[in-house]
Amino acid sequence: MIHDLEVGTAAAVVSEDVYFSPIATLEVPHKAVVYAGDYLNKLSGESVERECRQRMAEGATELIVDFSRTEIVNSIGVSILLGVIDAAKSNGATVAFADVNEGTAELFEMLGVTNHVRLINN
Amino acid sequence: MNDLLNKTAESPKTNGGSKIVHAFGALADLGAEVANRSNFRDTIRTSLHLLLGSLGIMRGGVARYSRFEGELSLAAVRGLGDEFPLAISLTREDERAFLECGTRALEVADARDLTLLSLSGWILEAKDIELIVPLVVHDELLGMLFIGEKASGERYTTHDKDVICAMGRHIGVAISQRNLLTELERKADETRKLYDEMRTTYNDTVRAFAAAIDSKDKYTEGHSTRVGKYTEIIARELAWAEDEIEGASVAGYLHDVGKLTVERKIINAPYKIDAKESKELNRHPAVGYEILMPIHHPYADVPLAAKYHHERLDGRGYPDGLYDREIPYIAKIVNLADSFDAMTTDRPYKRRRSAPDVVEDLRRNSGLQFAPEITSALLRGLLRETSGDSKNRRFRKLLGRDYMETENLTPLLRKTLDEIGTTQAITLSV
CATH class of the missing domain: 1.10.3210.10 (Hypothetical protein af1432)
Structure with a gap:
């Protein structure tokens, strides 16, 4: 869970419905949280990427991808996340991954993804 | 594949086994993708994702080669930006060189003799392209992979290149199938x-x-x-x-x-x-x-x-x-x-x-x-x-x-x- 990361009032308005939707975002100034689904594959990955790009276009400079519900990330998911990281760099934004499970964290570590993002709340 | 496993066993890296399991998963997914998908563009896009995601590669592209036009045209890209050319001309000498090479990962730094690199090398360097992989199927050059740097910042190992080439062969088959289908459609139309x-x-x-x-x-x-x-x-x-x-x-x-x-x-x-x-x-x-x-x-x-x-x-x-x-x-x-x-x-x-x-x-x-x-x-x-x-x-x-x-x-x-x-x-x- 990433409530403690949030500042301002936005976190308070999160409803359970929003939280349990595959992808939803919370917004505070310059910060956006994007929720990954339970299986980060092509379909859900592209939605995450779209959402991240949208948030950056709206001015977010801190992106947090919440993996609290994510059990598996496949190769397509990794590629998409690298695309998000690359896009964030080009936009002068930072990316953090929250609540990544152990298996996925090992995968990110092994592939060097963690060289470019912070893992938080692990 | 046994070869890949043996090489992994010899690898000093402790996570070598996990890496190869992850690469195997991507390779299996790629095989299924090539076999099942009917939408060619989607297949190539997904194939590129699988390739980049299998080794944690930051950027790359897949190009198709048209012998008639002597041109490589990009079918899918990730992270190469708008300035990366959509089409790259290839000389007959380049084509011959790639055919002789087969589906093999070539370090951009070691392939300076190619006309391709004298013409487009600057953009490959600007985009941190480290490897180019000709896609050769049945002695025919069908396309090219452009592979950027790894997220880990490490150099590509022999194992990495083997994985890339194995996946490249799958992508080559997908392009070959598409070419055959296009030819069949053309003949059916005639x-x-x-x-x-x-x-x-x-x-x-x-x-x-x-x-x-x-x-x-x-x-x-x-x-x-x-x-x-x-x-x-x-x-x-x-x-x-x-x-x-x-x-x-x-x-x-x-x-x-x-x-x-x-x-x-x-x-x-x-x-x-x-x-x-x-x-x-x-x-x-x-x-x-x-x-x-x-x-x-x-x-x-x-x-x-x-x-x-x-x-x-x-x-x-x-x-x-x-x-x-x-x-x-x-x-x-x-x-x-x-x-x-x-x-x-x-x-x-x-x-x-x-x-x-x-x-x-x-x-x-x-x-x-x-x-x-x-x-x-x-x-x-x-x-x-x-x-x-x-x-x-x-x-x-x-x-x-x-x-x-x-x-x-x-x-x-x-x-x-x-x-x-x-x-x-x-x-x-x-």
Whole structure:
């Protein structure tokens, strides 16, 4: 869970419905949280990427991808996340991954993804 | 793959096993993707994702090669930016070099001799492209992979390159399949065009034959052509498929082809011909069959229509005196079209009959000479025009405006259709 990361009032308005939707975002100034689904594959990955790009276009400079519900990330998911990281760099934004499970964290570590993002709340 | 596993076992990296398991997963997914996907662009995009995600590669692209244009064109890219060229020219020397190399990962830094790199090397360097991988299948250069830096910042190991090449071969197969499919589609398109041209030629020939048949009979000029058109109308009213309608029309056009061998004076006799002449004339269905049979028609029933178009449901027709179900359906349609035209056109020995008279004749002979549902189809077509339900003027063009505007023809057609609707075709056993 990433409530403690949030500042301002936005976190308070999160409803359970929003939280349990595959992808939803919370917004505070310059910060956006994007929720990954339970299986980060092509379909859900592209939605995450779209959402991240949208948030950056709206001015977010801190992106947090919440993996609290994510059990598996496949190769397509990794590629998409690298695309998000690359896009964030080009936009002068930072990316953090929250609540990544152990298996996925090992995968990110092994592939060097963690060289470019912070893992938080692990 | 065993090779890959062995190499991994030798790897000093502690996570080598996990890496290879992850790469295997990506390779398996890629195999399924190449085998199952029908949308080529999507397949290539997904393949690129799988390749980049398998080794944690920041950016890359897949290009297709057109030998005809001597050009690599990008089919999918990730992270290469807008300035990366969509198409890169390749010289024949480059192509030869890549073919000799096969599907192998080439370090950009080590491949300075290639014209490709002298022309586009700057952009590859600007985009941190570290490897280029020619996609070669069956000694044909099909495309190229452009591989950027790893997220880990490490150099590519031999194992990494093996994984990239294994996946590259899958992508090459996907491109090869696509090329084959495109070629097949092109050939199918050519064949379709050729078939259409042949069909046009065939139909033109059929019409020319019909005109030749009709030219023998100065009193029934245009008869075969009209029978062809009536047959087409009836088949359409019977809701036949378009190619079946075309076949029926051909059968109508050629039904009297046997008359080409009948003496002109018999055909043109301005009197009722005698028994001997009648015997000669009545040979024309069998002769027509003999003429048409050796020809390979696109529609199988054409010779049968010629042979049996003078048969009647009640068995009193010729040449074989067949009964109802023994008569080919197409011959029943041509029989009605032939009789209808005979009744509605002037003949050497009698004027054409009035529309009500013709309708009455059809009613009276429905179930005896004519199949009721076929008679109904013809009358339905007529009614559609006289009642204004159809804007099509097929009958009007063939019969003339005055004929179609005969007083009370529409109610007569409705009444006759009702009556024929209850008529059963006689089904006599032989």
